[in-house]
Amino acid sequence: xxxxxxxxxxxxxxxxxxxxxxxxxxxxxxxxxxxxxxxxxxxxxxxxxxxxxxxxxxxxxxxxxxxxxxxxxxxxxxxxxxxxxxxxxxxxxxxxxxxxxxxxxxxxxxxxxxxxxxxxxxxxxxxxxxxxxxxxxxxxxxxxxxxxxxxxxxxxxxxxxxxxxxxxxxxxxxxxxxxxxxxxxxxxxxxxxxxxxxxxxxxxxxxxxxxxxxxxxxxxxxxxxxxxxxxxxxxxxxxxxxxxxxxxxxxxxxx
Amino acid sequence: xxxxxxxxxxxxxxxxxxxxxxxxxxxxxxxxxxxxxxxxxxxxxxxxxxxxxxxxxxxxxxxxxxxxxxxxxxxxxxxxxxxxxxxxxxxxxxxxxxxxxxxxxxxxxxxxxxxxxxxxxxxxxxxxxxxxxxxxxxxxxxxxxxxxxxxxxxxxxxxxxxxxxxxxxxxxxxxxxxxxxxxxxxxxxxxxxxxxxxxxxxxxxxxxxxxxxxxxxxxxxxxxxxxxxxxxxxxxxxxxxxxxxxxxxxxxxxxxxxxxxxxxxxxxxxxxxxxxxxxxxxxxxxxxxxxxxxxxxxxxxxxxxxxxxxxxxxxxxxxxxxxxxxxxxxxxxxxxxxxxxxxxxxxxxxxxxxxxxxxxxxxxxxxxxxxxxxxxxxxxxxxxxxxxxxxxxxxxxxxxxxxxxxxxxxxxxxxxxxxxxxxxxxxxxxxxxxxxxxxxxxxxxxxxxxxxxxxxxxxxxxxxxxxxxxxxxxxxxxxxxxxxxxxxxxxxxxxxxxxxxxxxxxxxxxxxxxxxxxxxxxxxxx
Numbered sequence: 001x002x003x004x005x006x007x008x009x010x011x012x013x014x015x016x017x018x019x020x021x022x023x024x025x026x027x028x029x030x031x032x033x034x035x036x037x038x039x040x041x042x043x044x045x046x047x048x049x050x051x052x053x054x055x056x057x058x059x060x061x062x063x064x065x066x067x068x069x070x071x072x073x074x075x076x077x078x079x080x081x082x083x084x085x086x087x088x089x090x091x092x093x094x095x096x097x098x099x100x101x102x103x104x105x106x107x108x109x110x111x112x113x114x115x116x117x118x119x120x121x122x123x124x125x126x127x128x129x130x131x132x133x134x135x136x137x138x139x140x141x142x143x144x145x146x147x148x149x150x151x152x153x154x155x156x157x158x159x160x161x162x163x164x165x166x167x168x169x170x171x172x173x174x175x176x177x178x179x180x181x182x183x184x185x186x187x188x189x190x191x192x193x194x195x196x197x198x199x200x201x202x203x204x205x206x207x208x209x210x211x212x213x214x215x216x217x218x219x220x221x222x223x224x225x226x227x228x229x230x231x232x233x234x235x236x237x238x239x240x241x242x243x244x245x246x247x248x249x250x251x252x253x254x255x
Numbered sequence: 256x257x258x259x260x261x262x263x264x265x266x267x268x269x270x271x272x273x274x275x276x277x278x279x280x281x282x283x284x285x286x287x288x289x290x291x292x293x294x295x296x297x298x299x300x301x302x303x304x305x306x307x308x309x310x311x312x313x314x315x316x317x318x319x320x321x322x323x324x325x326x327x328x329x330x331x332x333x334x335x336x337x338x339x340x341x342x343x344x345x346x347x348x349x350x351x352x353x354x355x356x357x358x359x360x361x362x363x364x365x366x367x368x369x370x371x372x373x374x375x376x377x378x379x380x381x382x383x384x385x386x387x388x389x390x391x392x393x394x395x396x397x398x399x400x401x402x403x404x405x406x407x408x409x410x411x412x413x414x415x416x417x418x419x420x421x422x423x424x425x426x427x428x429x430x431x432x433x434x435x436x437x438x439x440x441x442x443x444x445x446x447x448x449x450x451x452x453x454x455x456x457x458x459x460x461x462x463x464x465x466x467x468x469x470x471x472x473x474x475x476x477x478x479x480x481x482x483x484x485x486x487x488x489x490x491x492x493x494x495x496x497x498x499x500x501x502x503x504x505x506x507x508x509x510x511x512x513x514x515x516x517x518x519x520x521x522x523x524x525x526x527x528x529x530x531x532x533x534x535x536x537x538x539x540x541x542x543x544x545x546x547x548x549x550x551x552x553x554x555x556x557x558x559x560x561x562x563x564x565x566x567x568x569x570x571x572x573x574x575x576x577x578x579x580x581x582x583x584x585x586x587x588x589x590x591x592x593x594x595x596x597x598x599x600x601x602x603x604x605x606x607x608x609x610x611x612x613x614x615x616x617x618x619x620x621x622x623x624x625x626x627x628x629x630x631x632x633x634x635x636x637x638x639x640x641x642x643x644x645x646x647x648x649x650x651x652x653x654x655x656x657x658x659x660x661x662x663x664x665x666x667x668x669x670x671x672x673x674x675x676x677x678x679x680x681x682x683x684x685x686x687x688x689x690x691x692x693x694x695x696x697x698x699x700x701x702x703x704x705x706x707x708x709x710x711x712x713x714x715x716x717x718x719x720x721x722x723x724x725x726x727x728x729x730x731x732x733x734x735x736x737x738x739x740x741x742x743x744x745x746x747x748x749x750x751x752x753x754x755x756x757x758x759x760x761x762x763x764x765x766x767x768x769x770x771x772x773x774x775x776x777x778x779x780x781x
Contacts, residue, residue, distance in 0.1 A: 159742045
């Protein structure tokens with residue numbers, strides 16, 4: 001049994017969920033949404049998680065066919081105990097929890113700074129927060145508490161936004177914007193210049209090394225049990241748009 | 256740094272709750288303003304304001320080459336100047352000596368009520384008399400300072416009169432364009448605004464010369480005597496000289512003591528005989544555009560709202576200086592506050608840091624807490640000027656009317672810096688800048704005569720410091736404290752959070768697990 005606020009929150013969510021499901025039923029959509037397929041158990045778990053984590057000003061909201069977490073994160077930045085209330089919305093994809101949710105600066109509180117584009121602070125024009133490179137996502141679909149880690153990263157992301165307001169630059173490590181960020185990921189994963197060149201050549205339609213031949217990396221193993229695995233993994237996790245850009249020569253991996 | 260948002264917010268809320276309704280009525284009959292006015296009893300007063308000062312005075316008070324007698328002589332000189340000038344204003348001209356800011360006098364003429372020409376004439380004649388007094392009496396009585404000259408400015412119009420609300424520490428305050436403009440026009444000689452010129456009788460107007468929209472006036476001794484006679488003002492040079500000589504002879508140089516201070520200066524303990532000479536940082540904080548804000552208030556309600564803001568920020572500023580930091584509030588000067596920081600004794604670096612932190616805290620009170628409680632103040636911002644150096648602190652003047660004074664180049668320079676810069680600016684002199692640590696220095700940009708930082712608050716400094724930890728790629732922990740998320744940074748915070756995380760049960764996810772902040776990307780931002 002949870003605490004009284006947790007129970008109240010769960011009851012509230014249950015009612016909202018029932019209302020939302022009724023609407024879906026009326027529209028013949030019941031049984032098609034992530035929060036519906038498991039009779040709302042993941043949704044209820046996430047709601048309990050919010051309460052346990054102390055996000056008292058965040059709540060699940062059911063809209064027509066979708067669920068979002070809305071509200072504010074009160075963020076205390078230091079010893080002066082200045083509290084910044086940041087209005088956010090977390091939207092869930094239809095494939096949740098297999099795919100990660102997205103956080104939004106819903107009031108567009110953080111704006112382009114000093115003539116630099118909004119992307120410089122890792123925000124899209126619609127307020128979507130780019131927490132990480134998609135190919136390096138920290139979202140673990142198998143973890144039932146994945147939302148907790150996501151929210152931790154959201155808190156840190158917004159604190160870094162507050163720092164950006166002060167310094168006019170992003171604090172901490174970041175990937176380059178757009179496809180160049182993915183190119184950085186490839187370079188960091190493969191490290192060896194020859195292997196990066198080989199991967200680029202394959203993506204551009206060049207010949208692949210024979211499966212049973214020694215791997216060009218020189219480790220001594222066969223290609224099929226060495227870098228072919230690495231290349232395949234990379235291809236799976238990199239977005240199609242990026243792979244196309246490399247294929248067309250619009251993005252280069254070897255500088 | 257001991258400013259915190261909850262503390263500041265509580266103070267402002269408590270003060271606003273205790274303030275009660277503010278009453279602003281026009282002043283329709285003569286009254287003792289000192290007894291009448293209070294924080295909530297305010298009056299709209301039509302009057303002529305005069306500011307007069309000795310521009311070349313500050314250099315002397317910071318002169319470190321002066322002998323002990325040299326300093327004593329200087330203190331006695333200011334003492335005698337303030338006493339006689341007060342007598343001239345109040346006894347000869349029936350004006351109100353509002354206060355002295357060092358050698359700068361602020362005087363008000365408001366009676367006979369609503370009589371513009373009479374008030375204007377008295378104000379301008381006071382300017383002429385003070386110039387004559389300086390040249391023919393004061394410089395003669397104090398031959399060591401024979402080059403002192405008097406500069407003055409005057410304006411006329413409506414101001415709001417009020418009083419600060421601390422027990423036993425009350426000062427008359429006048430807020431409005433005439434009180435402000437008269438102070439700002441001082442350069443040299445006697446200068447007056449076009450408004451006061453328009454009110455002047457013809458005999459005084461004839462003696463004015465105009466340049467732009469500022470008039471200046473001067474006359475010979477004989478001419479002044481004639482004007483005083485014509486306007487029924489009985490001022491005698493001989494008697495004035497006699498009083499100055501008596502004041503001077505009443506205190507011998509040996510009796511005037513000055514020393515450094517190891518504990519916080521208490522102005523109420525200072526006098527002509529007991530003074531302090533300290534290494535101090537002077538801080539001036541002024542609400543930019545407040546005069547315009549109150550002048551443009553369209554009705555009584557808007558004016559009352561403006562005064563409510565004024566009362567709250569005045570009290571809060573004093574609390575920041577006195578309670579959050581080791582500072583001493585010297586004076587309220589209209590919408591400006593003057594403070595000094597002089598501890599630890601002689602430690603320039605610590606004093607500069609304390610003054611800087613206080614300046615940032617003042618900005619924080621204005622930008623964060625005051626605006627949270629009084630959203631109508633959103634358009635206002637404060638400018639802060641800070642300088643560091645040898646400063647003379649005393650409490651001088653006539654008995655019962657003593658003014659807290661701080662004398663020295665840093666005092667004048669800090670005031671000038673505050674005046675030169677705008678809302679949300681903190682302007683520090685090179686002397687202060689040099690004493691600040693490097694991580695603070697980077698927050699400033701170099702300007703002509705100062706280093707200026709805009710938009711600094713306690714919070715923004717903390718955030719700037721956190722940037723370093725993020726840049727290092729260190730692990731962090733997010734904790735939920737009293738319903739708010741706090742990001743703990745660095746090894747200590749991360750280790751403590753890791754220990755807590757160890758204790759947690761597997762089915763009890765907590766926010767304070769340590770983790771590496773994500774390496775962000777602009778992939779979806781392009």
